[in-house]
Amino acid sequence: QVHLVESGGDVVQPGGSLRLSCAASGFTFSTYVMHWVRQTPGKGLEWVADIHPDGGNKNFVDSMRGRFAISRDNSRNTVYLQINSLRAEDTAVYYCARDLHWGFDYWGQGTLVTVSS
């Protein structure tokens, strides 16, 4: 069955960086668009970015463009989210999710990023 496992969340000081990972199994990873979505108490669920199967097409929400980078390694069935210049408002649970034709079907369990000095 489809399984998505995020990792890499941590407590980080403002201005720091983190790379989140999402390991996928149970489906042909290399044929799916993959997404990152974050959840905060204040703003709820917020789509962050996606990456197409060959890694050539990437999209970001405007407010995160520049500080966030998404990549994937189809040989490792893993998608990554790099977050730079972390701010307090980036504190959230970050989920990866599989694409379902203009939506998401399966989500991972999430990884918590806390930005605090």
Added chain:
Amino acid sequence: IAMTQTPLSLSVTPGQPASISCKSSESLLNSDGKTYLFWYLQKPGQSPQLLIYEVSSRFSGVPERFSGSGSGTDFTLKISRVEAEDVGVYYCMQGRHSPLFTFGQGTKLEIK
């Protein structure tokens, strides 16, 4: 695209029906004739799980007591007979303006 859910919370007796409304600020009807409105349930301590896609299609394994309806900008999720396992927060989400997906604020369902 703004997504507005009502109510933000509801308390339902087991066996009774429940209904959640979701309104979008723009039509979610796409040029391909499909309407990209999704419903998710986030159970306590878990990640969101897909219930309904394209307004009214139940996802694999979702009980028949869940149904979705609507068109254009107005949508509804109905639970015909609420069970204890249905507690959690329900979210609608639009994919019409993909990749700029947006979610409703969530509706918390609890059992009386």
